[in-house]
Amino acid sequence: MADSDSTILPALPDKRRSWRFRYYAVRTLIVLILLALAAWLPVGRNIEKYRVRVGDIARERIVAPFAFRVQKDEPTLRREQQSAAASVPPRYVSDARIASESLSRYATFQEQALRASLDPDLSPGDRVTRLSALGVPLSDDGAQGLAQPSVARKVLREVGASLNELYTAGVVAEKRAGLLQGHRTVNLSEGEVESPRAVSLLYDRHEALEFLQRRAEAAFPGQPRNIGLMLEIASPFVQANVTYDQAETEFRRVTAQGVVPTMVGFVAKDELIVDANQRLDAQTVLKLRSLRDVEMARRNRSEFLYPPLARMLLMLLFIAAFTSYLRMELPAVARDNAMLAMFALLTAVVMAVAQVMVNTLGMSEFTVPIALAPLVVASLIEKRPALVFTLLLAVAVTTILEIRTPFVPVAVMGGVTAVYSVARLRHRWHFLRANLTIALANLTAILAWDLARLTPFEMLAKDATWGLLNSFLATSLAFMLLPVAEHLFGLTSDITLLELSDLNRPILKRMQLEAHGTYHHSMIVGSLVEAAAEAIGANGLLARVQAYYHDIGKLSKPEYYAENESPALRSRHERLAPSMSTLIVRSHISDGFEMAKRERLPRAVRDAIPEHHGTMVMAFFYHKALELDANARREDYCYPGPKPRSRETAILMLADGVEGASRALADPTPSRIRGLVTRIIDERIQEGQLEQSGLTLTELARIREAFIPVLTARFHVRAPYPEDPRRRAKLEADLRREST
Numbered sequence: 001m002a003d004s005d006s007t008i009l010p011a012l013p014d015k016r017r018s019w020r021f022r023y024y025a026v027r028t029l030i031v032l033i034l035l036a037l038a039a040w041l042p043v044g045r046n047i048e049k050y051r052v053r054v055g056d057i058a059r060e061r062i063v064a065p066f067a068f069r070v071q072k073d074e075p076t077l078r079r080e081q082q083s084a085a086a087s088v089p090p091r092y093v094s095d096a097r098i099a100s101e102s103l104s105r106y107a108t109f110q111e112q113a114l115r116a117s118l119d120p121d122l123s124p125g126d127r128v129t130r131l132s133a134l135g136v137p138l139s140d141d142g143a144q145g146l147a148q149p150s151v152a153r154k155v156l157r158e159v160g161a162s163l164n165e166l167y168t169a170g171v172v173a174e175k176r177a178g179l180l181q182g183h184r185t186v187n188l189s190e191g192e193v194e195s196p197r198a199v200s201l202l203y204d205r206h207e208a209l210e211f212l213q214r215r216a217e218a219a220f221p222g223q224p225r226n227i228g229l230m231l232e233i234a235s236p237f238v239q240a241n242v243t244y245d246q247a248e249t250e251f252r253r254v255t256a257q258g259v260v261p262t263m264v265g266f267v268a269k270d271e272l273i274v275d276a277n278q279r280l281d282a283q284t285v286l287k288l289r290s291l292r293d294v295e296m297a298r299r300n301r302s303e304f305l306y307p308p309l310a311r312m313l314l315m316l317l318f319i320a321a322f323t324s325y326l327r328m329e330l331p332a333v334a335r336d337n338a339m340l341a342m343f344a345l346l347t348a349v350v351m352a353v354a355q356v357m358v359n360t361l362g363m364s365e366f367t368v369p370i371a372l373a374p375l376v377v378a379s380l381i382e383k384r385p386a387l388v389f390t391l392l393l394a395v396a397v398t399t400i401l402e403i404r405t406p407f408v409p410v411a412v413m414g415g416v417t418a419v420y421s422v423a424r425l426r427h428r429w430h431f432l433r434a435n436l437t438i439a440l441a442n443l444t445a446i447l448a449w450d451l452a453r454l455t456p457f458e459m460l461a462k463d464a465t466w467g468l469l470n471s472f473l474a475t476s477l478a479f480m481l482l483p484v485a486e487h488l489f490g491l492t493s494d495i496t497l498l499e500l501s502d503l504n505r506p507i508l509k510r511m512q513l514e515a516h517g518t519y520h521h522s523m524i525v526g527s528l529v530e531a532a533a534e535a536i537g538a539n540g541l542l543a544r545v546q547a548y549y550h551d552i553g554k555l556s557k558p559e560y561y562a563e564n565e566s567p568a569l570r571s572r573h574e575r576l577a578p579s580m581s582t583l584i585v586r587s588h589i590s591d592g593f594e595m596a597k598r599e600r601l602p603r604a605v606r607d608a609i610p611e612h613h614g615t616m617v618m619a620f621f622y623h624k625a626l627e628l629d630a631n632a633r634r635e636d637y638c639y640p641g642p643k644p645r646s647r648e649t650a651i652l653m654l655a656d657g658v659e660g661a662s663r664a665l666a667d668p669t670p671s672r673i674r675g676l677v678t679r680i681i682d683e684r685i686q687e688g689q690l691e692q693s694g695l696t697l698t699e700l701a702r703i704r705e706a707f708i709p710v711l712t713a714r715f716h717v718r719a720p721y722p723e724d725p726r727r728r729a730k731l732e733a734d735l736r737r738e739s740t
Contacts, residue, residue: 027337038311038312038351039309040308060276064271067266067268073285084260090244092186092245093189093245094241102237103167109134110159110160116131124144137232138233158215159237162230170201170241170242172240175199322389325385326385330384332694338488341488342491353368365407367469369473371418371470375421376478378420380482387416393415406449418438421438431475432475435475438475510555515558518554520563528658531706532706535706551592554588557588560585578632578637589613604648607649608648610640615689621637643693645692647694654681654703655707657680658711677708677711
């Protein structure tokens with residue numbers, strides 16, 4: 001099963017393979033990939049078990065492994081820090097330069113305006129013109145009012161006093177709802193002095209104009225023209241002299257956040273945090289989360305190297321244990337790189353799913369679908385490696401990913417049940433049956449574990465739900481992975497074999513029409529091998545499908561094989577030399593192998609084509625050659641091999657020989673059939689054809705006993721019907737007349 005498809009026929013046993021380096025390189029790569037996977041996997045349950053919420057039930061007793069501080073939960077800490085930052089009032093700075101410049105500009109304007117208004121040499125019109133040119137936008141009415149000396153002196157004096165009062169109080173750019181940066185009080189810095197200042201004591205531009213409006217109304221009651229003039233003059237000189245110091249404010253707020261205490265308690269070493277089956281309150285959850293954060297920080301600092309090495313060592317032990325089992329009990333599987341790659345793929349998939357579900361999403365360990373592995377292995381190989389692989393994989397996943405102990409019994413129970421739930425996989429709906437069976441096994445194991453520990457009903461129901469999800473995930477993933485594994489690794493499931501056993505497939509229909517004798521021979525051999533395989537616990541379905549296709553190579557020259565020859569015609573081999581006959585008969589092996597590749601038959605079925613003849617000699621042609629040349633080489637008249645390397649192909653070899661020899665029996669009584677079957681089996685044993693098949697003498701005895709009833713039924717004797725003597729005489733006369 002490990003032979004490459006690059007050669008038409010497998011290599012002879014004594015021929016050194018040229019690709020052994022690639023063979024061992026692939027095996028080394030498989031091991032390295034698994035070790036890298038183990039090293040890459042993040043930390044397991046020692047941290048993730050602390051992913052809890054208020055109201056959960058503690059699944060185990062947790063004691064503090066070391067002393068640590070209990071930290072506030074993130075939302076509370078963030079809320080307190082935001083509150084501390086918000087309590088810091090914004091800082092504003094009074095800029096004396098802005099006030100001085102504005103008042104200086106106003107003083108210059110005031111001096112120029114008074115000079116123009118009081119100049120006796122200027123006419124009223126010239127005064128208006130000069131006042132309008134001083135740089136302060138004035139309306140015509142305002143300029144004419146300011147041209148009056150009495151009005152000018154009083155208005156300019158009131159404006160100056162108002163501006164001084166505004167700048168002394170402080171002017172800001174803008175208030176919102178009477179607040180600055182959301183605060184009613186700010187810290188105002190004036191030179192070296194900083195003090196709190198109520199926002200209501202500061203003016204923004206709108207409030208400053210309202211203040212000027214009130215001062216003008218008080219100074220000039222009932223004189224709207226002078227009130228407007230005062231506002232026109234003062235408005236251009238109103239500027240914000242109090243500005244927001246954003247950098248200093250943010251610094252103070254960050255400092256205030258840092259002052260907020262992050263610790264709410266302290267847990268001493270070996271202090272009980274929570275007991276098993278207790279409901280978690282807010283304080284306990286804070287302790288567990290703080291412990292998780294501390295452990296993660298410790299691992300990030302100092303445990304970078306050792307945990308990956310430990311996980312790699314555990315993976316190496318798992319690989320060594322399983323490969324040792326395969327070498328001792330199933331050497332054919334141990335030699336097959338494709339099968340080892342399949343086991344590696346299943347291991348990687350199960351561990352990756354477990355890592356995501358348990359250590360990333362924080363789900364229960366009961367959800368890990370470890371039954372996926374035995375479902376695929378049992379469907380593609382057999383029960384024995386599936387059982388051992390399940391047991392070792394359960395231990396490996398538990399130790400490498402640091403999953404809690406309850407995972408082991410549930411995984412083993414579900415995995416073992418999965419092996420036997422697909423022992424006879426004949427229909428795709430059998431996956432549904434496997435799903436229900438695994439679910440029942442998971443529930444039983446979970447209930448047994450939880451009830452023994454007096455688990456609360458709420459937690460028990462939750463665990464049972466996880467167990468049901470486990471079985472669904474396992475069967476669903478197995479259903480999706482099965483065709484992928486078949487295609488990638490050249491393996492064959494019973495479902496594929498059932499599809500191949502359909503007698504309406506084109507190549508079998510062609511055999512029925514073009515080589516009817518070979519077709520009939522293949523059907524009988526199929527019945528023989530299926531009965532024998534089931535008698536010894538081998539794969540009867542695989543053996544039957546192998547029998548259907550083992551002689552498809554005869555389609556290239558069907559007339560050269562005895563079962564297809566007409567009894568009335570001479571054999572074509574009578575006119576051929578023995579060596580030529582040998583080449584023609586032997587060609588059905590290579591032709592059949594090529595046809596099998598074109599038909600995309602699985603490797604397990606293709607292997608039966610060369611193996612069902614092994615390296616046996618074509619006795620008839622060899623003895624005929626000896627009559628012509630006493631020095632004829634025996635090797636020239638042997639099949640190319642290899643010898644059968646599985647129980648199914650060995651049974652096919654025996655059934656093929658027994659069926660062919662039984663057609664030559666003159667009187668096929670049960671005793672003669674028994675003698676024939678015994679002789680054929682003994683000859684194959686003496687020739688060493690079965691030495692690589694793994695069959696025991698006990699199994700060969702069971703195969704013999706399974707062959708006999710099938711062959712006896714084939715040669716059953718039917719009682720003759722009574723016949724009219726006169727009709728019999730008439731028929732004999734007609735036959736004599738036709739022959740003449």
